Amino acid sequence: xxxxxxxxxPFNFELRLRSLLYLILAMLAxxxxxxxxxxxxxxxxxxxxxxNNRIREIxxxxxxxxxxxxxxxxxxxxxxxxxxxxxxxLMTSLDETVKVLVEELNxxxxxxxxxxxxxxxxxxxxxxxxxxxxxxNRQWVSAHEYEHPEISxxxxxxxxxxxxxxxxxxLGYIGQISSTxxxxxxxxxFGYRPGDIIGQAGLERTYDQILRGKNGKRxxxxxxxxxxxxxxxxxxxxxxxDIVTTLDLDIQQTAEEQFDAANQTGIAVVMNPQxxxxxxxxxxxxxxxxxxxxxxxxxxxxxxxxxxxxxxxxPLLNKAIQEIYPTGSTWKVMMTTAAMEEGIITPSSSRxxxxxxxxxxxxxxxxxxxxxxxxxxxxxxxxxxxxxYRLGLKMGVDxxxxxxxxxxxxxxxxxxxxxxxxxFIPDRATKPNWKDFDTVLASVGQGSVAVTPIQLLRAxxxxxxxxxxxxxxxxxxxxxxxxxxxxEYEDKPVYLxxxxxxxxxxxxxxxxxxxxxxxxxxxxxxxxxIGGKTGTAQVIAKEKxxxxxxxxxxxxxxxxxxxxEERPEIAMVVLTxxxxxxxxxxxxxxxxxxxxxxxxxxGHPVVRDFLARNDQPAQITR
Amino acid sequence: xxxxxxxxxxxxxxxxxIAPIALTLFGCLGIFSSAPGTDFWKKQLVALTxxxxxxxxxAFTDYRKIMVEVSPFLYAGSLFLLILVLxxxxxxxxxxxxxxxxxGTSLQPSELAKVATILMLARxxxxxxxxxxxxxxxxILGAIVILPVVxxxxxxxxxxxxxxxxxxxxxxxxxxxxKALVAASIAAGVVGLLAVYPHLKPYQKERIIVIxxxxxxxxxxxGYQTMQSVIAVGxxxxxxxxxxxxxxxxxxxxxxxxSDFIGASLAEETGLIGILFILALYSVFIWRLCLIALGSRDxxxxxxxxxFVGLFMFHIACNLGMVVGLxxxxxxxxxxxxxxxxxxISVFACIGLALSVRLRRFVN
Numbered sequence: 001x002x003x004x005x006x007x008x009x010p011f012n013f014e015l016r017l018r019s020l021l022y023l024i025l026a027m028l029a030x031x032x033x034x035x036x037x038x039x040x041x042x043x044x045x046x047x048x049x050x051x052n053n054r055i056r057e058i059x060x061x062x063x064x065x066x067x068x069x070x071x072x073x074x075x076x077x078x079x080x081x082x083x084x085x086x087x088x089x090l091m092t093s094l095d096e097t098v099k100v101l102v103e104e105l106n107x108x109x110x111x112x113x114x115x116x117x118x119x120x121x122x123x124x125x126x127x128x129x130x131x132x133x134x135x136x137n138r139q140w141v142s143a144h145e146y147e148h149p150e151i152s153x154x155x156x157x158x159x160x161x162x163x164x165x166x167x168x169x170x171l172g173y174i175g176q177i178s179s180t181x182x183x184x185x186x187x188x189x190f191g192y193r194p195g196d197i198i199g200q201a202g203l204e205r206t207y208d209q210i211l212r213g214k215n216g217k218r219x220x221x222x223x224x225x226x227x228x229x230x231x232x233x234x235x236x237x238x239x240x241x242d243i244v245t246t247l248d249l250d251i252q253q254t255a256e257e258q259f260d261a262a263n264q265t266g267i268a269v270v271m272n273p274q275x276x277x278x279x280x281x282x283x284x285x286x287x288x289x290x291x292x293x294x295x296x297x298x299x300x301x302x303x304x305x306x307x308x309x310x311x312x313x314x315p316l317l318n319k320a321i322q323e324i325y326p327t328g329s330t331w332k333v334m335m336t337t338a339a340m341e342e343g344i345i346t347p348s349s350s351r352x353x354x355x356x357x358x359x360x361x362x363x364x365x366x367x368x369x370x371x372x373x374x375x376x377x378x379x380x381x382x383x384x385x386x387x388x389y390r391l392g393l394k395m396g397v398d399x400x401x402x403x404x405x406x407x408x409x410x411x412x413x414x415x416x417x418x419x420x421x422x423x424f425i426p427d428r429a430t431k432p433n434w435k436d437f438d439t440v441l442a443s444v445g446q447g448s449v450a451v452t453p454i455q456l457l458r459a460x461x462x463x464x465x466x467x468x469x470x471x472x473x474x475x476x477x478x479x480x481x482x483x484x485x486x487x488e489y490e491d492k493p494v495y496l497x498x499x500x501x502x503x504x505x506x507x508x509x510x511x512x513x514x515x516x517x518x519x520x521x522x523x524x525x526x527x528x529x530i531g532g533k534t535g536t537a538q539v540i541a542k543e544k545x546x547x548x549x550x551x552x553x554x555x556x557x558x559x560x561x562x563x564x565e566e567r568p569e570i571a572m573v574v575l576t577x578x579x580x581x582x583x584x585x586x587x588x589x590x591x592x593x594x595x596x597x598x599x600x601x602x603g604h605p606v607v608r609d610f611l612a613r614n615d616q617p618a619q620i621t622r
Numbered sequence: 623x624x625x626x627x628x629x630x631x632x633x634x635x636x637x638x639x640i641a642p643i644a645l646t647l648f649g650c651l652g653i654f655s656s657a658p659g660t661d662f663w664k665k666q667l668v669a670l671t672x673x674x675x676x677x678x679x680x681a682f683t684d685y686r687k688i689m690v691e692v693s694p695f696l697y698a699g700s701l702f703l704l705i706l707v708l709x710x711x712x713x714x715x716x717x718x719x720x721x722x723x724x725x726g727t728s729l730q731p732s733e734l735a736k737v738a739t740i741l742m743l744a745r746x747x748x749x750x751x752x753x754x755x756x757x758x759x760x761x762i763l764g765a766i767v768i769l770p771v772v773x774x775x776x777x778x779x780x781x782x783x784x785x786x787x788x789x790x791x792x793x794x795x796x797x798x799x800x801k802a803l804v805a806a807s808i809a810a811g812v813v814g815l816l817a818v819y820p821h822l823k824p825y826q827k828e829r830i831i832v833i834x835x836x837x838x839x840x841x842x843x844x845g846y847q848t849m850q851s852v853i854a855v856g857x858x859x860x861x862x863x864x865x866x867x868x869x870x871x872x873x874x875x876x877x878x879x880x881s882d883f884i885g886a887s888l889a890e891e892t893g894l895i896g897i898l899f900i901l902a903l904y905s906v907f908i909w910r911l912c913l914i915a916l917g918s919r920d921x922x923x924x925x926x927x928x929x930f931v932g933l934f935m936f937h938i939a940c941n942l943g944m945v946v947g948l949x950x951x952x953x954x955x956x957x958x959x960x961x962x963x964x965x966x967i968s969v970f971a972c973i974g975l976a977l978s979v980r981l982r983r984f985v986n
Contacts, residue, residue, distance in 0.1 A: 011754065011798045014916060017928065020795070021912040024935050025905060031939070032901050034946045038856040039894040046856025053853065054869045224850075224874035 055232070056222045059126070062213030063157045065240030067171060067203060069249040070277070070476055076171055076204075076289075078157035082138055084130035086116060090150035090226040097150055101129060104144075105137050105151075115297060121194045128176075128195060128297055132158065149226035159293035165286040167252050169318035170417065170474060172202020173292035197296050201316065203243065203474060205418050210478050213240030242479040246277035246489075250606045254596035258589035259284040259576075265313070266553070266576040266586070267320045267453045269472070270593060273461035273559065273571040275491050276470030278415075280572075280593070287315040321413075321420045324450035325575065328535030328582070329383045329519075330557045331404075331445025333460045333506060336376060338403035339391055340502040347505055350376040352394075354386035360437045365389060380509035381518035383534060385444050392443020393436060400442055401427040406496060407459035408469065409451055415472045423451035446538060453573045456557060461571035464507060464531070464559045467498035507531060511563035514587075522587035523558055525594050529566075532558030532590065534582040537575070554582030558590050570597055635914060635980045639677065641907040642958050642973060646670045646966060648900065649959030652888040656871040656879035662961050669963035673970030680974025681981060685923060688975065689748060693741035697766075700738040703731035704773040712777075732782045733964040735770045737972060739786065740929035742766050743793045748922030754798040763793055781952035785936050787811075792932035796925055829950040847883075850875045852947040855889040862893030881961045882953060885945040900959075904938055914980045923979040930972040 038046065067076035084105055091097050094116060101107040107130050115127050130137070138153045145152075159174055177196045181187050190209060192198065198212065199205040216237030221229045248270075255268040259282065270280040287308045295302045308315060317323060339345045354371035357364055367386035371378065379387035392400060405411070410425035426448045428434045441447030454472055462469035470493045480486040510531030513520040519534040535555030557573045572593060579585030596606045646666065654663040680688070706712065706722060713721040713728060721728045743766055750759065767790045774783040795804060819827070832845030854870035863869070868890040871879035879887040889897050911931050918924035934957050941956040943949030955962055957969055 011801075013796065013798070013921070013924075016796055017912065017916055017924070020792070020928070020931075021909065024908055024912075024931070027935070027939050028901050028905050028908075031942050031946065032898060034948060035855065035889065035894055035897045035901075038852060038946060039859055039889065039897070042856050043859045046853050047859065049853045050857035050869055050875075053850075053875050054873050221869075221873070229873065 053224075054221050056220055056226075056228075058154075058218045058220060060216035060218060060235075060237045061154075061156045062215045062237035063239045064159060064174075065211040065213065065479075066242045067211075068242060068244045069247045069252075070244060070279075071248070072244060073249050075162060075167065075245070075247065075249070077160050077162060079160045080155060081131065081158035082133040082153050083128050083156045084133045084137060084141065085126040085128050085152055085154050087126050087150050087152070087226065088116060088121070091116075092150075097148070100144075100148060100151070104140055105130060105133075111297060118194065125193070125195060126152070126154070128156075131156075131294060131296065145227065146225065159290075161289045161293065163249075163253075164288045164290065166256055167247060167281060168202075168286040168289050169283050169316065169320075170202050170247070170281045171289060172199055172204035172206075173289035174198065174204055174296060175200045175292055176296050200292070202318070202417060203245065206416050207243055207475065207478075210243065210484075211240040213481075214238040214483075238483045239481055241481055241484050244476045244479060245474050246272075246279060246476045247281070247474065248279045248597075248600070250600055251593060251596055252280040252282070254606065255280045255282045255589075255593050256284075256286075258574075258592055262576075262585075262589075264576050264579060264585070266574065266579070267323075268572065268574045268589065268593065269320050269453055269457050270570065270572040270597070271457055271461060271472055273465045273468075273470065273568050276458075276472045276493075277476065278472050278474050279570070279597070281318075281320050281474070283317065283319040285311075285313050285315040287311075318417065318419075319453070319575075321415055321417055321452050321454045324421055324423045324452055325537040325553055325555075326447070326449050327445035327451055327456055328537050328552075328555055329385070329444060330456060330460070330533045330535035330555045330573075330582075331443075331449070332380055332383065332388055333463060333510065333533050333557070334404050334407055334409075335388055335391065335395075335400070335443060336380060336506050336509065337407075337463050337498065337502055338400065339376075339395060340505060341403070341498060342395065342399060344391070344395055345376055347501060352379070352387045352390040354379075354384050357386055358389040358393075358440060360389075360440050361435065363437060365437075365440050376505065377509050377512060380506075380533070381512040381516055383513075383519050388443050389440045392439050395443070397427060397434060397439045397442060400439075401425060404459075407463065408455060409459060411455070413452075413454050413458045413472050415454055416475050420454070421452050423455055425449060425451070445535065453575055456555075457571060457573040460533075460557055461559060461568070462494075462496070463498065463503070464510070464562060464568050464571065466500075466503045467496040469494040469496065507559075507562040510559065514558070519581075519583040520556060520558070520587045522583055523556060523590045523594070525591055525598070528594065528598055529561035529564050530558055530591075530594055531560065531562035532556055532587065534587065536581055539578065551578040551580050553577050554579040554585040556582040556586035556590050558587075558594070560594060570594070630981060633981060634681065635910055635977060637906050638910045638914070638973060638976060638980075639674075641903045641910075642969065643670065643674065645900065645903050645907070645958040646673075648888070648896075648903075649884060649956075651865060652884045652891070652959065653880045653961055655866045655868065655891055656876075656884070656887040657961075658866070658872070662880060665963055666961065666966065669966040670970075672963075673967045676967060677970040677974035677977065680971055681977035683974075683978060684982065685926065685975050685978040686748070686920075689741055689745050689922060689926065693738065693745045696734075696738040697742040700731055700735035701769060701773065703729075704735055704770060704777070707731055707777055708773070730962070730964045732770070732774050732777070732779060733962075733968045735774070736785060736789070736933055737968050739767060739770055740789055740926060740933065740972075741975075743789070743929060744922045744926035747793070747797060747925050748920065754800070755794065759797070760794065760799065760803075763790065763797070779953070781940075781954045784940075784952065785933060785954065788932040788936040789929050792928050793925055796928055826950070829952075833947060833950055847877045847951060848944070848947050850877065851883055851886040851945050854883075854886040855946055858890040858893045858896075860894045862889075862891045862896055865891050867891060882941065882951075882955055883945060884960050885942050885956050888959075889945065908935060911976055914976050917983045918979050919983050923982075927976045927979055930976060933972075934969070 063078050066074050068074055098112050101112045102109045112129055115129055133153055141151055141153045174197050177192055177198050199208040216235045218231055219233040220231050223229055251270055259266055265284040268282040271278050291304050295305055351373050353373045354367055356370040357366040367384060371382060371384040374384055374387055404425055410423050412420045412422055438447060458472055470491055473489055475489050478487040510533055512518055514524045514530050514532050520532040523530055523532050537553040539550055539552050554576045559568045559571045562568055574586040574589050576585035599606050650663040650666045711722060713723045721730055743763055746762060767786050771783050771786050828845060832848045854876045870876040870890050871887040876883050876886055908931055911927055915924040915927040937954055937957045940949050940952060940954040944951055958966060
């Protein structure tokens with residue numbers, strides 16, 4: 001066959017072949033263009049994706065700082081524990097992962113699903129699904145590294161509250177940051193991220209920034225199964241700073257036991273009036289913060305946690321700063337100070353009639369006794385209401401209100417704990433239809449007067465200190481780490497000019513309450529010059545039934561030493577709920593707390609069993 | 623018989639031999655890099671050596687002899703081997719029952735069957751007296767193709783079965799099928815594809831969806847391989863990450879980095895420069911083969927060479943198309959570069975036959 005014979009055919013073979021060749025070359029050119037587009041135009045994006053593929057950032061959780069008492073005894077610490085975490089971006093199927101979590105690692109199904117399907121979390125961030133993994137759990141995880149590269153065990157220190165319920169509302173608890181918290185600017189500002197474990201109450205919350213430290217990270221190269229090939233970079237975590245609190249473990253324990261032994265609820269706050277350091281703060285009932293530490297993941301779904309948060313007795317509430325009560329007769333310390341400063345009474349002229357009470361309008365308000373026409377000293381020592389009704393009427397509500405506000409009533413003290421309440425002090429502005437009857441009630445701290453125990457303590461300790469008011473606080477100092485310096489609490493006292501005569505009169509009066517057969521005799525500790533004032537916070541009951549829960553709360557506020565040349569060095573407020581008169585319930589508790597304070601100060605062992613039994617007499621020798 | 627002398631050596635179409643050798647060596651480099659710790663690249667070199675020897679032998683043999691006298695036996699033999707694969711002697715690798723275990727190695731009969739089928743088709747053309755293709759011719763050509771295709775589909779190797787479509791297409795188109803029929807066949811092909819789509823298996827559909835809309839594909843499912851391949855290519859940039867420095871291939875993100883995805887592996891490590899080098903070599907190779915076909919003294923030789931062109935080009939387009947995310951994953955290797963000795967030897971056998979056509983263009 002010759003070339004010419006090909007051309008004789010009815011179709012153009014050469015044309016068909018050449019067009020096929022051009023089609024092929026066009027295809028190769030198209031491929032070249034596509035490679036160009038991927039490798040030149042979109043290089044940056046694919047380069048980044050390739051890096052994301054192989055480079056993984058694994059956080060190293062910083063251990064939280066410890067919380068210590070003022071003698072550096074640990075109250076809150078960490079213990080090594082292992083968590084099971086899931087890396088969502090290595091998950092092939094949610095169902096499959098959840099299945100093994102439930103079947104092999106005993107994790108609650110709803111909880112696992114909730115954690116893993118949280119859309120707000122970045123895919124690259126590991127999700128905590130189980131705390132306190134057992135040895136068997138960890139072995140299972142490492143044995144199934146190949147089938148389930150998304151599941152891993154990582155060491156994360158677990159928070160331990162060494163004394164369980166002790167000072168629980170003060171120390172607080174921790175938990176996973178909530179979605180609502182994440183939206184708050186104060187959390188966003190400090191770079192909190194979903195899944196972070198943060199302080200949710202108490203000191204844990206106030207000082208979260210200091211306690212949490214800074215997480216480190218490992219930047220590693222992984223293969224397509226998520227297995228680490230090598231480490232590129234390691235940034236060590238910075239441990240959170242330890243906080244030395246002002247709490248004194250011995251005194252705190254003594255105070256707690258006063259309520260536990262008597263099976264009573266209430267409050268005790270012990271403070272150094274010279275600098276505002278809180279030595280003990282008790283609010284009963286309390287709770288065990290370890291329950292929260294053991295269940296940081298979806299805590300709201302946990303029965304153990306719910307038992308605390310839904311408890312009708314509100315154990316989470318720190319009643320020393322978050323509950324408000326009428327002050328009752330403890331108010332009289334402020335009344336006396338104000339009246340003397342205003343010159344309404346003087347040491348030489350201070351008599352008012354008791355009269356067993358007073359008739360205001362069509363009502364008669366009783367005094368507890370019939371005290372004749374006493375001087376101020378007697379009126380305070382025996383808590384004569386009749387005297388103060390008349391003194392109050394003479395002063396007028398405006399003057400009373402003016403003075404108690406100066407002492408800080410109805411205002412937050414600024415203690416370093418979250419959610420402090422303000423309290424409420426009535427005046428003409430809050431009750432337009434103000435009557436003498438209201439003034440009478442206000443002059444003995446009843447009616448709608450309502451303050452927090454911490455507020456009352458700060459105010460009256462300040463008066464006893466001669467007008468030197470310190471902000472109560474629990475942080476003594478923050479210990480240094482390699483990266484952060486030591487920091488001490490900055491005390492900024494507020495001064496109010498009060499005359500020496502006033503202070504002497506008030507100090508002598510409260511000393512008399514305890515040491516001259518007054519209402520606070522049960523707090524007496526011979527030789528230590530304790531002064532105090534009782535009070536009754538009335539519980540308003542609709543029925544006349546006087547069952548336990550309708551009994552009044554008994555206050556006892558106290559200071560030592562008073563009526564001496566020495567400066568007062570300890571002040572405390574004790575409130576026993578539904579305990580009736582403060583002199584009977586709170587004064588004995590006060591004595592035991594003073595006994596432990598002075599035992600410790602004088603170098604004697606603090607024998608708490610003995611103290612808890614509340615036996616007479618507590619003999620302490622100097 | 624052409625004599626082996628200086629003139630014939632000068633007359634030999636050297637680019638048709640040198641370009642494939644260069645491609646195979648470049649492929650070895652990619653295999654060496656993406657299959658560390660293995661001697662796969664050595665096996666490729668052995669196959670290359672055998673292939674070049676075979677090509678020389680075929681070049682100095684008369685292709686017509688092979689076409690007319692040997693091809694029926696070759697065709698029958700490869701059909702027999704394809705049947706053997708379906709017996710317990712066959713082995714399954716990567717889900718395809720396409721291999722025959724031999725002592726010390728394995729053989730992929732479908733690779734031989736492609737060449738045998740092309741020779742068989744060319745043989746039929748060479749025995750025809752009339753011009754153009756009658757309906758009977760079309761049916762017979764189709765029948766020659768259908769036999770191996772059915773056996774290969776039974777092996778569940780759909781990708782390989784598809785390679786017979788361009789082979790048949792080249793023979794019908796260049797054999798002189800009427801224009802109207804050509805148009806009708808193309809239309810039928812398109813309709814056929816659309817009709818087949820709903821009956822595909824879910825994994826096959828997913829491989830197609832990832833091409834059309836990558837954002838809809840399950841990144842951990844079958845679309846994963848395509849996505850990882852595109853990332854490997856794109857992250858190579860202009861100059862590449864350097865041989866043995868690819869992250870996608872060496873850390874296992876890229877599947878089959880040394881076989882089906884060798885193109886992605888080389889694109890990652892040698893960049894656009896390496897890819898343009900590869901595409902240029904393929905262009906030269908294909909272009910020279912087309913020139914040989916144009917210069918052929920008989921229609922059968924021309925069609926045989928163009929059959930090879932159709933076969934190679936389909937592989938190149940499908941494979942590199944898959945690597946850059948333009949074609950679904952079909953398990954089609956890159957000729958000369960993907961790991962596979964049988965394939966290399968059969969490609970060089972084709973080259974030998976093409977050279978034989980070239981050497982005999984003026985001989986009667």
